[in-house]
Each structure stands twice: as C-alpha cells, then as structure tokens.
Amino acid sequence: MRNKFLLLVLAISLFTSCVEKDTGKVLYLGHTLPQAHPVHKGVLEFKKALESKSNGTLKVKIFPDAQLGSEREVLELLQIGSVAATKVSAATLSNFVPEYHIFGIPYLFRDQAHKFEVLEGEIGKEILEKGSKFWLRGLCYYDAGSRSFYTSKKAIRTPEDLKGLKIRVMNNQMAINMVNSMGGSATPLAYGELYTAIQQGVVDGAENNPPSFVSSNHYEISKYYTLDEHSSIPDVLLIGTKYWEGLSEEEKVWVQEAADESAQAQKVFWNESVEASMKTAIDWGVEVIIPEKSLFSEKSKSVLEEFIKEYPEMAPIVNQIKNQ
Structure with missing residues (x-):
C-alpha cells in the first residue's frame, strides 16, 4: 500500500512538471470528503475564483474522496511539495501545528457570530500563519458546524444521562477528556467502523455535526440527537x-482572495446542508433534543484547565478568544 502511495506521488510530480510547461501553474488539491459535501463545494468555488482571477494562468486540479490518501498523508505531501493544497480538520492539523488544538476546547465560542468573529479576525489569521514554519500555510477556515451527541437507546438531556454510556470519539485526547469529564465513557474508534459498532451495541452513541450524522447513515440506528x-x-x-x-x-x-471568497460561499453551502440533514433525520423519526448547554459547559471546564497546564503558552490566545 505504501509503495502504491509513493508511486502515485511520483506520478503526480512528473505530471505536474509537464503540465506547468504547457499550460501554466497547476495547483493540485487533495482532500478526503465526497463530492456532495458542502466543503467540497467550497473547494470548487476556490477553483472557480482562482482560475478567473488569474485568467487561467493558475489552474486547480481537485482530488476528492481521499484519492491521494488520508488527511495526514496529504499534509505530508504538502510538506514535501508533491501536492500544493488540501482541506483538513483543525483536529488533524493540530498534530502538526499545536495552536490548532485550541479549537477543540469545549464551548470555546459563545455562538456562531463569535466563532466567525474569531476565525476571520486577527486571532484566526495569526493561527493560520503559525503553520508556515511547518510548511503548511493556512489560507482560510471552512465551517464544519458543531459536534453534538447522538445515541441509540437512551436520550441525553443532561450530562448525568451520559453516565454509563460508551461514546465514540476521535482518537484525540481533548475529545476523550471532554466525554469523560461529562460522565460518559469515551471510546476511540475508527469512523468507518462506527455504524456497525452502534448497531451491535459496541458503543452506545457518538458525536458529530448534522451533515456527518446523516451522510454516514447513523440516523438510521440512532433514536436521539442532542x-x-x-x-x-x-x-x-x-x-x-x-x-x-x-x-x-x-x-x-x-490565491488568498480566492480562498477568502470560497470561505464565504462555503458558509452558505454548510447551512443548506445542515437544514437538509436535520429534515432527513426528523423525517426518519429521530428525536431532536435541545438541552440546557450551560450544564454541559460547566461539566467540561476541567478540559480547558488540563489544556492550559499542558500548553501554558497558549493561555493568552484562549483568553483573547474568550474575551473577544
């Protein structure tokens, strides 16, 4: 598998050099999401805007559906220069650029308006720049919504309802600490195994945003979405x-202008996807619960405390975000 991957990298590099001589510069962009995903639609807007601004002298070739490998693998391709660009989760990127860990802090943002005020303001831009020393320059943020709990047998209305429940999380220490702090039992598990794991009772539920909840078909086997x-x-x-x-x-x-324009378009695609996904889940019979968020926020405060202990140099950035 690794040899096949390396051969693909070599083929891309050789093809890129040939294409550049004949038609100008080509920006190869790989990501792991399907073509129906609102983030892919944002990437298409980036391609459209960049090719228009450059009068075709900068072309974008997109490889969706993990054609070039996992998020981590594509990041490594960027670092060595075999691929020009990618879209990844800030959670994955935090393994390369520590400042991105900040975005995993529970209830970091007060609401959507506060989130975009931070991401599109000076703080967000400074964090995008932090990746440059790791050969990964951030251009803009795409909306990936908010993650919430869904379960198969028991509704979660307060943090106490998480007690005794095995909740699938990403293999990320902050996500693990968050679920455990609320009283659940965090269970790291590969995303591709999750449908069967819920179906067979290996885990009692998971957490994710509405488009992922529906596109993964997890709404078929989960009665409650909190x-x-x-x-x-x-x-x-x-x-x-x-x-x-x-x-x-x-x-x-x-390139920067095209990225910024695509980010604004992607917000619209994301909101449309959330609305459609929630309708699908409700029509299927999923009970949607709107809990008192402050109860969950209070329980998860220890996650922030542990983060600051591990990364004391990031406390000023967190305080700036909280106070903005």
Missing part, C-alpha cells in the same frame, strides 16, 4: 509553503 453543540472545530484550507514560495506576489494575492 444538540448540545459542545465543540466547533473548523476545517482549514491550506497551501504548502513550497508551492506558495514559487508564486509571484500578484499570484499570492489571487
């Missing part, structure tokens, strides 16, 4: 610094 919205981890559109440094100043302006 919109506690405990975390809002954005996606990030990135460009490898090796590709970025090969652009002229004018081309860099085009």
Whole structure:
C-alpha cells in the first residue's frame, strides 16, 4: 500500500512538471470528503475564483474522496511539495501545528457570530500563519458546524444521562477528556467502523455535526440527537509553503482572495446542508433534543484547565478568544 502511495506521488510530480510547461501553474488539491459535501463545494468555488482571477494562468486540479490518501498523508505531501493544497480538520492539523488544538476546547465560542468573529479576525489569521514554519500555510477556515451527541437507546438531556454510556470519539485526547469529564465513557474508534459498532451495541452513541450524522447513515440506528453543540472545530484550507514560495506576489494575492471568497460561499453551502440533514433525520423519526448547554459547559471546564497546564503558552490566545 505504501509503495502504491509513493508511486502515485511520483506520478503526480512528473505530471505536474509537464503540465506547468504547457499550460501554466497547476495547483493540485487533495482532500478526503465526497463530492456532495458542502466543503467540497467550497473547494470548487476556490477553483472557480482562482482560475478567473488569474485568467487561467493558475489552474486547480481537485482530488476528492481521499484519492491521494488520508488527511495526514496529504499534509505530508504538502510538506514535501508533491501536492500544493488540501482541506483538513483543525483536529488533524493540530498534530502538526499545536495552536490548532485550541479549537477543540469545549464551548470555546459563545455562538456562531463569535466563532466567525474569531476565525476571520486577527486571532484566526495569526493561527493560520503559525503553520508556515511547518510548511503548511493556512489560507482560510471552512465551517464544519458543531459536534453534538447522538445515541441509540437512551436520550441525553443532561450530562448525568451520559453516565454509563460508551461514546465514540476521535482518537484525540481533548475529545476523550471532554466525554469523560461529562460522565460518559469515551471510546476511540475508527469512523468507518462506527455504524456497525452502534448497531451491535459496541458503543452506545457518538458525536458529530448534522451533515456527518446523516451522510454516514447513523440516523438510521440512532433514536436521539442532542444538540448540545459542545465543540466547533473548523476545517482549514491550506497551501504548502513550497508551492506558495514559487508564486509571484500578484499570484499570492489571487490565491488568498480566492480562498477568502470560497470561505464565504462555503458558509452558505454548510447551512443548506445542515437544514437538509436535520429534515432527513426528523423525517426518519429521530428525536431532536435541545438541552440546557450551560450544564454541559460547566461539566467540561476541567478540559480547558488540563489544556492550559499542558500548553501554558497558549493561555493568552484562549483568553483573547474568550474575551473577544
């Protein structure tokens, strides 16, 4: 499998060099999401805007559906310059750029308006820049909504209802700490195994945003969806610094402007997807619960405390976000 992956990298590199001679610069962009996903639609807007601004001298070739590998693998391709750009979750990116861990803090943002005020303001831009020293320059954030709990047999209305429940989480320490702090039993598990795990009772539930809840068909085997919205981890559109440094100043302006425009369009696609996903779940018979979020927020305060102990240098950034 690894040899096949390396051969693919070599083929892309050789093809890129040939194409650049004939038709200008080509920006190869790989990501793991399906083509119907609202984030992919945002990437298409980036392609459209960049090719228009450059009059076709900068072209974008998109590889969706994990054609170039997992999020981590594509990030490594950016670092060595074999691929120009990608879209990844800030959770995955935090393994490369520590500042992105901040976005996993439960209830970091007061609401949607506060989230975008932070992401699109100076704090968000500073964090995007932090990746440059790791050869991963952030261009903009894409909305990935908020993650909430869903369960198969027992409704979660307060944190006490999580007691005794095995909840699937990403293999991420902050996500594990969050569920455990609320009284549940965090169970890291591969996403591809989750449908069967819920169906067979290996886990009692999981947590994710509405479009993922529906696109994964987890609504078919989950009776309850509790919109506690405990975390809002954005996606990030990135460009490898090796590709970025090969652009002229004018081309860099085009790339950044195209990214910013695509981020605004992607918000609309995301909201449309959330609305459609919630309708699908409700029509299927899923009970949607709107809990008192402050109860969950209070229980999860220890996660922030542990994070600051581990990363004391990030306390000023967290305080800036909280006070903004």
